[in-house]
Amino acid sequence: MSLNQKKKIIAPSILSADFTRLAEEITDVDKAGSDWLHVDVMDGHFVPNLTIGPPIIGWIRKITKLPLDVHLMIDEPARSVEQYRKAGADYITVHFEACSDIQKTLKQIRLSGARAGISLKPKTDIKRLEPYLGLVDLVLIMTVEPGFGGQEFMPEMLKKVEFLRPRFAGLISVDGGINLKTGTLASKSGADIFVAGSAIFKQANRKEFISQLRQSVA
Helix, strand or coil, rough: CCCCCCCCCCEEEEEHCCCCHHHHHHHHHCCCCCEEEEEEECCCCCCCCCCCHHHHHHHHHHCCCCCEEEEEEEEHHHHHHHHHHHHCCCCEEHHHHHHCCCCHHHHHHHHHHHHEEEEEECCCCCHHHHHHHHCEEEEEECCCCCCCCCCCHHHHHHHHHHHHHHCCCCCCEEEECHHHHHHHHHHHHHEEEEEEEEHCCCCCCCCHHHHHHHHCCC
C-alpha cells in the first residue's frame, strides 16, 4: 500500500500481541488484511510501562512489508530518531509533551526519511498542536491514557478529532479502546487511522474482525 494513499487505515497495535509468538502474530494480522502495523515504544519514564526498541523493530521489518507506524512514548525522542528510522520505521510519531524542541524534532524525523507524526496526552489541549501542523504528516489522538493496552475508550477525545479535521489535511489517527462501535464514532468525527490492539488480537478469526472493522469505519 502506498504511504500517500488517503483511505481508512486499520493498524493493529502489536502491544496486545503474544510476544512469545510475535512473528506468527504479525504474519497473521498481515494476512488478515491489515494496512499498517502500530508499534508502541515506551521507556518507563515518559510513560510507566517499558516495551521494545530498535532491535525488535528491525526484526519486525524483516517479516512484514506493512508500513510501520512507530509511536515513541519516550522522553527526548530526538536522540533516537535515526535508530528507529534505520530499524525500519516508516512513520515516527513523537509526543508534544516529551520534546524540549518539538519543531527541531519533527524536522529531524523528516530529514531521516520517515514521515513525521505528533501526539498528545488526553489532558493536553489540542490547540497546542496548531503551530506544528505544517510539519507533520500524521496527528495521533490518544483516546486512552498512554502507557498500557486494554483501556476503556474516552469518547470526549473525539472533540479533538472534530477540532482538527478542518484544520489539517494529513492523516488523523485514533489509538485506545478502538473496536467496532468506537471505530464508527471516530470515523464519523473525521479519523483516518484506527489503531486497535486487544480488539483485534483477542479474536479467533482476525480476518473476519478486520473486515468488520473496515466496514464500520467506511
